[in-house]
Amino acid sequence: MSYELWKEALSLFAGGVNSPVRALVRPSPFFTAKGEGPFLITEDGKKIIDYVLGYGPLILGHSPERVKQKIKEQVDKGWLYGTPSRIEVELAKKIINHIPSAQKVRFVNSGTEATMNAIRLARGFTGRTKILKFNGNYHGAHDYALIEAGSAVSEYGITISKGVPEEVVRTVTVCEYNDLECVERRLKSENIAAVILEPVMGNYGVIPPEDGFLRGVKELTSTYGSLLIFDEVITGFRLDIGGAQSLFKVVPDLTTLGKIIGGGLPIGAITGKREIMESITPAGSVFNAGTFNANPLSMTAGIATIEELENKNPYTEINRAAEVLADEIDQMIKTEHVTHRIGSMFQFFLGVKDVKNASDAKITNRALYLKIHEMLLKEGVFIPPSQLETIFTSTSHNDEVINITIDKFKKVLGE
Numbered sequence: 001m002s003y004e005l006w007k008e009a010l011s012l013f014a015g016g017v018n019s020p021v022r023a024l025v026r027p028s029p030f031f032t033a034k035g036e037g038p039f040l041i042t043e044d045g046k047k048i049i050d051y052v053l054g055y056g057p058l059i060l061g062h063s064p065e066r067v068k069q070k071i072k073e074q075v076d077k078g079w080l081y082g083t084p085s086r087i088e089v090e091l092a093k094k095i096i097n098h099i100p101s102a103q104k105v106r107f108v109n110s111g112t113e114a115t116m117n118a119i120r121l122a123r124g125f126t127g128r129t130k131i132l133k134f135n136g137n138y139h140g141a142h143d144y145a146l147i148e149a150g151s152a153v154s155e156y157g158i159t160i161s162k163g164v165p166e167e168v169v170r171t172v173t174v175c176e177y178n179d180l181e182c183v184e185r186r187l188k189s190e191n192i193a194a195v196i197l198e199p200v201m202g203n204y205g206v207i208p209p210e211d212g213f214l215r216g217v218k219e220l221t222s223t224y225g226s227l228l229i230f231d232e233v234i235t236g237f238r239l240d241i242g243g244a245q246s247l248f249k250v251v252p253d254l255t256t257l258g259k260i261i262g263g264g265l266p267i268g269a270i271t272g273k274r275e276i277m278e279s280i281t282p283a284g285s286v287f288n289a290g291t292f293n294a295n296p297l298s299m300t301a302g303i304a305t306i307e308e309l310e311n312k313n314p315y316t317e318i319n320r321a322a323e324v325l326a327d328e329i330d331q332m333i334k335t336e337h338v339t340h341r342i343g344s345m346f347q348f349f350l351g352v353k354d355v356k357n358a359s360d361a362k363i364t365n366r367a368l369y370l371k372i373h374e375m376l377l378k379e380g381v382f383i384p385p386s387q388l389e390t391i392f393t394s395t396s397h398n399d400e401v402i403n404i405t406i407d408k409f410k411k412v413l414g415e
């Protein structure tokens, strides 16, 4: 039973979990025994409609048949070689084929590793030290990213993680999202190696870029000789098969990927312009290595997932599911609020009128959101246990599932 496992977990893990957002589930975290299509089946035998989807990777829902089959076939062939393999070539070709900025690829094991290495690469390539990031953007859990970060960092009220050295903090400068003037000021006055950003914020609720913001940042970085890094760990292969950069037609110098490209298995990737990527070892001297880099199971699950996206082009359908649901919720909420949706990502902010950056979003009524989360979970619907995370849909969220969800929302919001 979940509750017994939770009590045991509290004695085994810091805060009872292995990633902090998981501890926020109310009244206490449920333990999952199985994932199937749009559902999580808990240790208590409850079937729950899942809009968290592993925090983004599961664009085809849980355990999609063909991906599952391909993973099984790969298991029969072994799962760690320590040598190159055909499947890493195949997955890299798919990424280069779809993501406009991608000319060469380095596979790593998480989004965290991807941004950590992209930042090192930008510093090594430009010979500059400083990085410009945005308040509330989340780029994973390494030292250079844990400054004014979104997601669980902010949810737990941490501005700068303890343990990050002062010297590191001084190498990172922060602007508000959508504030081009700030970007220009910083680029002019500080010798910036790279600007890193989420092309659509997905770690502070969903906050889209204003018209011209991405293009403006791109122009400014090229004017001042800095690199532009799009962190597409969430948006890559979700907003479009070519990521946010295809959707907005702004091509960065480097892109970090993760989540969907591993089909639900651990993965990260750094990709971008050939001449920059050539600085990575062994071609260049910006070091990266990894025992598990390009691991065969993640490569296989990633290829199978992207093949499904190529063959079925399900974006219209996934986006429509999100649109129908987001619109219904938006109409049901009677107090002041804002709903932001882009593609298959959305979130509602309670008690605020206008949200264009993390400071606007900070003052939303998070307690009320959590209450809604808790009541929905009781009704069998799982939305993120934090206002700062994103609600996702997948190909498995069909009309029936969406309609059931709408009914549950009606009931909960009515109460």
Ligand code: PMP
Residues within 6 Å of the ligand: 055, 109, 110, 111, 112, 113, 115, 138, 139, 140, 141, 198, 202, 203, 231, 232, 233, 234, 258, 259, 267
């Ligand atoms: N970048 C972004 C935009 C993310 O959303 C995340 C994770 N949610 C990361 C980086 C870190 O990825 P991982 O959790 O795989 O380390």
